[in-house]
Amino acid sequence: MGKTFGTAPKGVNVGKQRILYIPHDHLNRAFGVLKDADPELDTVVFVESQRMVTGRQWHKERLFFLLSSARHFARELQEAGFTTHYIQAPTTLDGLAQARNLVGDLPIHCAEPSSHRQFAQLKEAGLVFHQNDFFLTPRPLFMQWAEKQKSYVMENFYRAQRVRLNILMQGADPVGGRWNFDADNRLPPPKNYTWPAYLDHERDAIDQKVAEQLGFQPTNTWATTREGALRQLEFFVSTHLSGFGPYEDAITKENWALHHSLLSPYLNNGLLHAEEVVAAAVSAFETQGAPIGSVEAFVRQIIGWREYINGMYWFLGEDYRKENQLGATRKLLPLFRDSSKTKMNCVKSVVQDVEQRSWTHHIPRLMVLSNLALTTGVNPQEFLDWMREQFIDATDWVMVP
Ligand SMILES: Cc1cc2nc3c(=O)[nH]c(=O)nc-3n(C[C@H](O)[C@H](O)[C@H](O)COP(=O)(O)OP(=O)(O)OC[C@H]3O[C@@H](n4cnc5c(N)ncnc54)[C@H](O)[C@@H]3O)c2cc1C
Known part of the structure; x- marks a missing residue:
């Protein structure tokens, strides 16, 4: 069962017309679905899904950053007068169902999500989408x-x-x-x-x-x-x-x-x-x-x-993530998950940086980590999943292309 906190006092949902769902990568009052939000008419909902927290071997620095940023933002919206529910639930859809139980059977609005997978899932759940304006190019x-x-x-x-x-x-x-x-x-x-x-x-x-x-x-x-x-x-x-x-x-x-x-x-x-x-x-x-x-x-x-x-x-499109033109099948090398598993100093120090801060800059990502994965025939999806778990800024839309 999920847990809800940051909930406003009883009765504040009266008169509300929309639920605004804010994914953890849409944290901005001036863009997305919050751009034209009205504290009188809208209730804001965040969902911290169990899958998001425990589903993979996430780097804790990354999880910490994503969760703490969302919770700070939820508090800011509350301080700005919004009724805000931060719901912890097994999945996003469970969390949205809980939101409807709390607020009423209202339409749920969201800015277009950042991944094919989440977009498909939320479409199926019947959400109303607003243009994703977190980028400069529609x-x-x-x-x-x-x-x-x-x-x-x-x-x-x-x-x-x-x-x-x-x-x-x-x-x-x-x-x-x-x-x-x-x-x-x-x-x-x-x-x-x-x-x-x-x-x-x-x-x-x-x-x-x-x-x-x-x-x-x-x-x-x-x-x-x-x-x-x-x-x-x-x-x-x-x-x-x-x-x-x-x-x-x-x-x-x-x-x-x-x-x-x-x-x-x-x-x-x-x-x-x-x-x-x-x-x-x-x-x-x-x-x-x-x-x-x-x-x-x-x-x-x-x-x-x-x-x-x-x-x-x-x-x-969605299927591009599954491409493997070189037929690379090797499992992820152990050194990607544990810097002590390599004697190559350059690789070791880059992986240590990732272990420490969940980040390294563009050139080590491209020239050291990606090149190593490519030349050793690591399966691209395994490498992609590792990067997604380990990097503070990781998202499919950057890594897949
Ligand atoms: C294999 C690989 C995986 C990567 N995965 C990610 C990722 O998951 N998320 C991510 O944001 N970036 C990713 N990048 C791009 C880039 O490495 C990071 O954006 C950058 O290192 C982030 O650090 P910074 O903010 O100090 O960037 P800076 O070097 O200061 O650049 C400024 C900004 O430009 C943008 N940028 C720079 N290079 C790129 C690029 N090639 N593609 C898209 N945006 C870019 C970023 O938003 C960055 O914050 C990846 C690059 C490679 C080679």
């Missing part, structure tokens, strides 16, 4: 672009995004005279360089409760509130953005994050929106002298890669 718009392409080149999509969204443009031309400054970037890690520190995020009572539930002591790496996520954004822009471009493709054992932003968890669970992240970077270029080579490189990751990958996930 899904139908990406389909229109993709259907016109002979080959799906990200750089072409990115340039079209720059024009469509009018980002770093001077009339019809790119600011700085070039679309892409990669030729100036991609430097090796510098020698005798002092890497700036990263932010620590202090833990509060909600964090501690979630940590106790999970029997786990989280690091202070990840914020679990919008306020903390905004602090991370400001810190990145003021401290790391200028160095982002030159060292974006470097790996060094001296620093685990280099000048990467550490923003993917918040972009993916909704605490931050791509629009404000890009605006902050562009503003640093326009008003604080941040170099175009770094700002363009960072903007490209968000309006280019992030949007393109999400678009391709929906374009390629």
Whole structure:
């Protein structure tokens, strides 16, 4: 049986017309189904399903981040006057059934979910969907672009995004005279360089409760509130953005994050929106002298890669996840789950980073972990499942394409 907390006093559901279901990756008052929500007419429901917590070998740092962020957000909505139910139930559908028992047989509204699987499940349950606006590119718009392409080149999509969204443009031309400054970037890690520190995020009572539930002591790496996520954004822009471009493709054992932003968890669970992240970077270029080579490189990751990958996930369809063109059948190598199982220093230190913080940056993911899985013939679905369980920002829409 499920447990409900954060429940408002008896009687507050009177006069309500809709139940708004907020998945754990739609945590934003200004987007999704909450955008036009009315505390007088809407009751907000979160479901923490047992399957989500215990269904796989989840990294506890990841679970901690997702659960604590959702619980903080539920409390914020309550403080803003919403009747909010945070329901713990065996499955999402059980939780939604419990919500109807609590609130009444009202229509359940939700922004379009982020995965094929959840979308199909909630469609079958009869939910009413609102357009998913957690990205800058509506899904139908990406389909229109993709259907016109002979080959799906990200750089072409990115340039079209720059024009469509009018980002770093001077009339019809790119600011700085070039679309892409990669030729100036991609430097090796510098020698005798002092890497700036990263932010620590202090833990509060909600964090501690979630940590106790999970029997786990989280690091202070990840914020679990919008306020903390905004602090991370400001810190990145003021401290790391200028160095982002030159060292974006470097790996060094001296620093685990280099000048990467550490923003993917918040972009993916909704605490931050791509629009404000890009605006902050562009503003640093326009008003604080941040170099175009770094700002363009960072903007490209968000309006280019992030949007393109999400678009391709929906374009390629549900069955793409099952592809295995090379017929790779090897089981996941033990070293992915236990860094002590390898003597390869580079692999060991990357897996240790993942064990410690549930994160490593793009190049170790691509060049070390993915390459190792590819060259040793690890079954792609096994590798995909491992990444989904272990990474703080993991979601099918990024990893499957
Ligand atoms: C095998 C593999 C698996 C990955 N799995 C995920 C995942 O599950 N979730 C995820 O968010 N990213 C994933 N990425 C993309 C990328 O590695 C992470 O987004 C990035 O490392 C997150 O750290 P950051 O926020 O410091 O990124 P930064 O380097 O600071 O980049 C800024 C932002 O750009 C976006 N971004 C950068 N590269 C990509 C990319 N290739 N695709 C999509 N968005 C990108 C992210 O939102 C990121 O926060 C994966 C990459 C590889 C090679």
